[in-house]
Amino acid sequence: MDLTDSPEDGAFRLKVRAWLKANVPKRSDQDRSMEVTDPRRIARAKAWQRKLHDAGYLAMGWPKEYGGQGADVMRQTIVNEEMVRARGPQIIGMMGIQMVGPTLITHGTEEQRQRYLPQILTADEIWCQGYSEPGAGSDLASLKTRADLEGDHFVVNGQKIWTSNAQYADRMFCLVRTDPHAPKHRGISYLLIDMKSPGVTVRPLVQMTGDPGFNEVFFEDVKVPRENLVGHLHDGWTVANATLFHERNMLSSTTRTQMLFDGLVRRARATTRNGKPASEDPVVRQRLAELSIAVETRRLEAYRQLTETLRGHPAGIAASVNKLTTCELNHQIGRAALEILGPGGWLHRSDREAIDGGLWPLDFMFALGLIIGGGTAQVQKNIIAERGLGLPKEPRPA
Amino acid sequence: MIDFALSSEQESLQQSARDFLAKECPPLLIRDCAPLEDGVPRGLYREMGALGWMGVLVPEARGGLGLGALELAALCEELGRVAAPGPFLSTQLVIAALLRGGSPGLQRAWLPRLMAGEAFGALAYADDGAGHDPAGVTLHASRARGGFVLSGKKPLVLDAPGADLVLVAARTKAGRGADGVTLFAIERGHAGFHVTPHAGLDITRRLGTVTLRRAHLGHDAVVGGEGKGGALLARLLDLACLGIAADSLGGAAHTLAMALDYAKVREQFGRKIGSFQSIKHLLAEMVADVEPARSLVWHAAYAAGRSPRERARAAAMAKAALSDIYSRTARRSVEIHGGIGFTWEFDLNIWFKRAHLSESLFGDPTWHRERVATIDGY
Numbered sequence: 001m002d003l004t005d006s007p008e009d010g011a012f013r014l015k016v017r018a019w020l021k022a023n024v025p026k027r028s029d030q031d032r033s034m035e036v037t038d039p040r041r042i043a044r045a046k047a048w049q050r051k052l053h054d055a056g057y058l059a060m061g062w063p064k065e066y067g068g069q070g071a072d073v074m075r076q077t078i079v080n081e082e083m084v085r086a087r088g089p090q091i092i093g094m095m096g097i098q099m100v101g102p103t104l105i106t107h108g109t110e111e112q113r114q115r116y117l118p119q120i121l122t123a124d125e126i127w128c129q130g131y132s133e134p135g136a137g138s139d140l141a142s143l144k145t146r147a148d149l150e151g152d153h154f155v156v157n158g159q160k161i162w163t164s165n166a167q168y169a170d171r172m173f174c175l176v177r178t179d180p181h182a183p184k185h186r187g188i189s190y191l192l193i194d195m196k197s198p199g200v201t202v203r204p205l206v207q208m209t210g211d212p213g214f215n216e217v218f219f220e221d222v223k224v225p226r227e228n229l230v231g232h233l234h235d236g237w238t239v240a241n242a243t244l245f246h247e248r249n250m251l252s253s254t255t256r257t258q259m260l261f262d263g264l265v266r267r268a269r270a271t272t273r274n275g276k277p278a279s280e281d282p283v284v285r286q287r288l289a290e291l292s293i294a295v296e297t298r299r300l301e302a303y304r305q306l307t308e309t310l311r312g313h314p315a316g317i318a319a320s321v322n323k324l325t326t327c328e329l330n331h332q333i334g335r336a337a338l339e340i341l342g343p344g345g346w347l348h349r350s351d352r353e354a355i356d357g358g359l360w361p362l363d364f365m366f367a368l369g370l371i372i373g374g375g376t377a378q379v380q381k382n383i384i385a386e387r388g389l390g391l392p393k394e395p396r397p398a
Numbered sequence: 399m400i401d402f403a404l405s406s407e408q409e410s411l412q413q414s415a416r417d418f419l420a421k422e423c424p425p426l427l428i429r430d431c432a433p434l435e436d437g438v439p440r441g442l443y444r445e446m447g448a449l450g451w452m453g454v455l456v457p458e459a460r461g462g463l464g465l466g467a468l469e470l471a472a473l474c475e476e477l478g479r480v481a482a483p484g485p486f487l488s489t490q491l492v493i494a495a496l497l498r499g500g501s502p503g504l505q506r507a508w509l510p511r512l513m514a515g516e517a518f519g520a521l522a523y524a525d526d527g528a529g530h531d532p533a534g535v536t537l538h539a540s541r542a543r544g545g546f547v548l549s550g551k552k553p554l555v556l557d558a559p560g561a562d563l564v565l566v567a568a569r570t571k572a573g574r575g576a577d578g579v580t581l582f583a584i585e586r587g588h589a590g591f592h593v594t595p596h597a598g599l600d601i602t603r604r605l606g607t608v609t610l611r612r613a614h615l616g617h618d619a620v621v622g623g624e625g626k627g628g629a630l631l632a633r634l635l636d637l638a639c640l641g642i643a644a645d646s647l648g649g650a651a652h653t654l655a656m657a658l659d660y661a662k663v664r665e666q667f668g669r670k671i672g673s674f675q676s677i678k679h680l681l682a683e684m685v686a687d688v689e690p691a692r693s694l695v696w697h698a699a700y701a702a703g704r705s706p707r708e709r710a711r712a713a714a715m716a717k718a719a720l721s722d723i724y725s726r727t728a729r730r731s732v733e734i735h736g737g738i739g740f741t742w743e744f745d746l747n748i749w750f751k752r753a754h755l756s757e758s759l760f761g762d763p764t765w766h767r768e769r770v771a772t773i774d775g776y
Contacts, residue, residue, distance in 0.1 A: 001468060001700050006399035075401065106492070215479050249642070265776060279776040288766035292693070293715045300693035303402035321686045381682035382675070389658055389681055392673035 003303060005078075013078045017105075020086035037204075037212050042168055045092035046123040052091070053121050057098050066105060066113060067121045073309045076318040077302075087337035094122035095165065096127040100173040103190070107231045108237045116192070116364055117172075130160040130193070130217060131240070132172030138379050140175070141184045141237060142196070143220060147191060149226065149233070153300075154178075156199075156222040166202045166215040170197055179234050190236035192228040197357060209365045210348075253326055254298040259397065260363065261295045264288070264337045266357065271340050278340045287336055294329050298322075317388035320380040327370045328377070334364030402696065402756060404468065411465075412472040414426035416450070416479070424746040432485040432601040438484045438518065442552030446486070447515025456493055456513055462739035465701035467637070469767050471644040471695055472716050475587060478645030479652045479763035481752050483602040485518040485557035486642040491634050492519025495565055495581060499622030499630050504583055508563055520561035521638070522552035522608045523631060530635060530761035532567070532628035537610070545616040546570065548582065548590075551609050556759055565621060566608065567631055576628025581621040588613060600755040603747060629706075638760045639717035640698045646724035646756055650688045651748045653724075653731035658770050660735055678733060678776030684730055687723050693702045694719050711773045718766035721757040728753040 005013055052058040053067075060076040062068020069075070091097065098209060101120050104113050119125035127228065136143040145158025158177060166172070172193045179187030193200070199222040204212045231239040268279040278284050305318050337360045338345040349358025371377050385391045404412065422442060431439050446452055454470050458463020463469070472489060477486055493512050496505050511517035528534030537550035548568050564584050571578030579596060584591050590613030593606040621632035658681055661672030671677050694716040702711035728750040732739040739746050757763065 001403070001405075001696065002399055002401045003697075004400070009399070020414075052551065059583065254576065265774075268776065285776055286764065286767050286773035289718070289770040289774075292770055292774060293719050293767070295692050296697075296715055297694055297719065300697050301690045304401055304693050304696075305405045307401055317685075321689065324682075324686050325690065376676075381679040384682035384685055385672075385678035388685060391658075391681065392659065392670050393677050394675070395673065397670065 003064070003102065009074055009078060012075060013044050013082060015175065016057065016079055016082045017086070019057070020082055020088060024086045024088050037167060042092065045089060046126075047262060049091050049093050049123040053116035053123075053263075056325070059101065059121060059348060060373060062101065062105065062117075063110050064095075065103075066117045073306060077306055081255045084259065089260075092165075092269050093120055093123045093126055094127055095124070095173075097168075099129060100127050100192075102241065103239060106242060107190075109227075111227065111261060111376035112192070112230065120159055121161045123169040126165065128163050128166045128172050128195075130163060130172045132162045133159060138376055141188065143175055143177060143188065145174070145176045145230070146180070147178050147189060147224065149178065152226050154224045154226065154229075155217040156191070156193065156224055158219050160217040160219075160358055162203075162205075162214045163217050164219050168203055171195060172217070173230075175236050175240055182234060185237045187234055188236040188240075188325050189233055190230040190239040191224055192230065193222065195220075197222050197224070207365075207369065209362050209369075211362075219323070222291070253322075254295070254302045257326060257330055259296055261291060264291070264333050264340075267337050273340070284340065291329070291333055291336060294325075294332075294385065298326055317347075317384050320375075320383045320388070323375065323379055324380045324384070327367055331364060334360055334367055338364055402693070404472070404696075405515035408468055410648065411469055412476060413695040415451070415473055419476050419480045419482065420547070421476075423482050424572075425481075425748065427600055428481060428483050428745075428748055435595050435602040435604075436473040437602070439558040443484060443486075443515035443518075445515070447513060450607050450658070452486075452489065452515045453493070454515035455490065456497065456509065462513060468639060468696065470637075471640055471699040474641045475695070477650035478648030478752075479595045481602050481649060481652075481748050485520065485560050485603075487645070488521060488557035489519040490641065491521045491638055492563055492583075494763035495521075495621050495630060495634055496583070498633070499581070499627070500583065501618050501620075503618055504621065508583075508669060512563070518560050520555055520558040520564045521567075521604075521634060521761075522555040522558065522564050523567040523635070524552065526551065526553050526595065526643075530765055532579045532631045533574060535567045535569055535579050537566070537568045539582070539615075541570075541575050542614060543615065545619070546580075546582070548610040548613045548615060548689075551607060551620075552607045553607045554596070555593075555608050556630075557604060558593045558608055561602040561606075564591075564593075564608060566610065569628060572748065576632065578625050579628040579631060580624050581623050581631060582620065584610075584613065584615065584620045590614065598755070600751040601753050603755065625687045632706065632710070635760060636698075636713035637702065639713040639766070640695070642704060642756050643698060643713075643716035643720035644695050644758055646720040646753065647681070647691060649689070649749050649753060649756075650720070650724040650727040653728045653746065653753070654681070654688055655730040656747040656749075657684070657734040657745055664687055664736075666693075671734075678732055680734065684727050688727055690725050691719055696774055708772060711770060714761075714766040714769040714773070717761065718763040718770065721766075722765050724753040725757050759768065 037363055056069055057079050059068040060071040060079050064070040069120055097120060102119060104116060131140060133143050133145060147154040147156045172195055174193050175188055175193050176191050177187055177190040199220040201218040203216045205214050207213045266286055269277050271278045341355055344355055345360050347354040347358055429440055431437050450463045451473055452475060453462030454465050458464035489512055496508060519690045526529060526535060539546040540550045566582045566584055568580055568582060570579050570580040590611045593608045596605045598605050662670060663675050664671045698712040698716035701708045730747060732750055735746060738744050
């Protein structure tokens with residue numbers, strides 16, 4: 001058992017850290033959100049991604065022939081972790097790099113790879129994910145957006161919802177129904193749609209934080225060339241499932257949680273309660289220690305899962321457990337901070353007296369969004385119980 | 399190189415312990431021990447001695463396995479899984495103390511018997527109403543001809559009724575803090591030394607109150623140096639936290655496995671109860687609780703060989719978390735079992751009570767969270 005970097009990995013980490021120190025732009029914390037609308041911020045975010053790409057710190061896990069770094073899990077982890085530690089801006093093309101890119105590498109045609117992968121890396125094309133629909137949330141496979149094959153193209157009609165970044169995305173990877181008569185998982189296809197196609201309408205939705213983040217996307221007789229199909233016709237469910245988020249980001253997400261927690265401790269020390277720092281209140285100390293133990297558990301779990309991956313063992317249900325516990329933990333850290341802050345915690349970030357830039361209630365609410373998004377907590381529990389524990393599936397209605 | 403997992407040797411030790419205990423330590427054995435005043439299954443301990451487990455921490459040159467805290471934790475986890483009765487952990491604490499601070503005479507007299515599973519130990523550290531650290535020791539040891547005289551009481555000492563050698567923490571110098579604390583090794587039957595066994599609800603372990611009435615002890619009974627026992631005691635308490643945490647991990651995993659097995663066979667409303675989301679989600683929460691906690695146990699074992707601060711922090715975290723998790727998991731398991739889970743005949747109650755006694759031993763979660771807060775300097 002060893003929790004230290006090898007000399008080579010340690011040297012690599014120092015190199016990454018030094019590069020980030022010299023290159024991470026000075027900026028306000030508000031740039032941390034991917035959910036931006038201001039064109040100048042989008043341009044800045046794209047420039048940052050290009051800079052990372054040029055330096056060789058982007059798409060660490062992609063094969064070299066497609067412009068990635070071909071790095072092992074350890075190196076991928078180091079870059080992710082250092083990026084968070086350096087408070088590097090979010091990578092605007094994340095959906096492309098983490099989801100559609102790997103999908104094309106495993107399931108796409110060579111033409112699709114050549115056409116799309118370079119633009120993903122350079123942020124020249126930003127992708128969004130067209131999965132959820134008004135009637136298909138947790139029951140994603142019941143989606144209804146139709147794509148009818150007519151000669152050399154599909155005609156798409158329907159609606160997607162909660163589509164993050166659609167307001168500025170250039171392309172969407174989208175699940176559509178191509179066979180309405182097949183059982184629901186077997187009539188779905190995976191299509192790549194140009195967001196500038198005639199018939200695509202994007203309508204922004206405002207999140208509870210007040211930020212525009214996700215959108216509704218409407219399709220009205222949208223023509224999509226047949227070569228934009230990924231994998232086989234009607235086999236989109238397999239394609240989509242093959243490249244769900246990997247636990248490879250686990251350590252970077254726990255580093256983020258650690259930083260959030262460190263902020264909470266600073267806040268507890270700096271806030272006076274009954275004439276003393278809140279951090280001296282025995283009840284607050286209990287709460288802080290409880291959260292600290294939970295944060296430490298996530299950090300150690302990341303090392304354990306990293307080790308499992310390096311040893312070539314399958315991840316099992318760890319990704320679901322990670323999602324369930326980390327999102328909840330982030331939410332609880334935010335809650336603890338808001339309890340310490342009292343009414344001042346709920347000042348809008350535009351208020352001159354907003355504490356820590358008014359970020360605590362935003363982080364708190366944002367974490368709640370992530371408890372729901374990407375597979376709700378309840379869906380994760382079903383996955384853990386059915387796939388992990390082998391419990392019987394919910395009986396299907398006859 | 400990051401490598402946070404057991405080695406293949408460690409894994410095979412744990413697996414062989416698991417296989418052995420599944421056969422040799424069934425619930426019937428636990429129930430057979432219930433009426434015994436000392437609660438020690440002698441046959442099982444002799445076998446564990448023969449397997450080398452009792453000497454897991456003892457260097458090979460002295461007849462032990464020469465292994466470390468990780469292997470000890472692996473054994474504790476498996477013993478916890480079967481709710482093994484008897485003084486395994488307490489005996490390990492006494493062995494660890496003798497190895498670090500026992501005179502050659504004490505070591506010669508006791509290590510072979512303790513390692514053979516023929517003699518047992520207990521650690522009597524906490525005074526009535528005191529905390530679980532060296533600073534809380536108040537029992538007074540006064541100087542006398544040829545050594546010291548001890549008078550006082552150590553209430554509710556784990557495994558004292560079966561102990562042949564008890565380590566008693568006393569204060570040989572007035573004051574507070576860890577300074578001035580001395581550990582004494584006292585043999586069963588020593589004049590002025592007495593253990594009163596208690597009737598407990600956890601049938602797997604025994605508590606006893608240790609009473610000292612002008613017990614005379616020579617310098618050769620001192621373990622770890624006169625007035626210098628504080629650091630050793632702190633180390634032993636961290637080791638105890640690791641042992642209880644590992645035991646709790648095994649026990650929690652077992653109560654979870656019992657609930658899972660039951661949910662797959664029990665039918666109500668014409669369905670397996672495990673097909674209801676109310677039960678599924680409860681079981682998923684139990685897994686999400688128990689499985690990641692293994693990392694805390696491993697880390698506490700890893701940190702046992704590092705700085706006292708790192709060691710204490712990891713031990714406190716593991717003890718706090720695993721105590722909560724074991725009690726919570728056992729309770730949820732009883733709930734999933736329904737009425738049968740509440741009966742004496744069904745074995746689950748053995749683990750339920752072990753969970754709750756373990757939670758209170760060597761400092762409860764509240765105590766250890768405050769330790770974490772202090773170590774991290776909130």
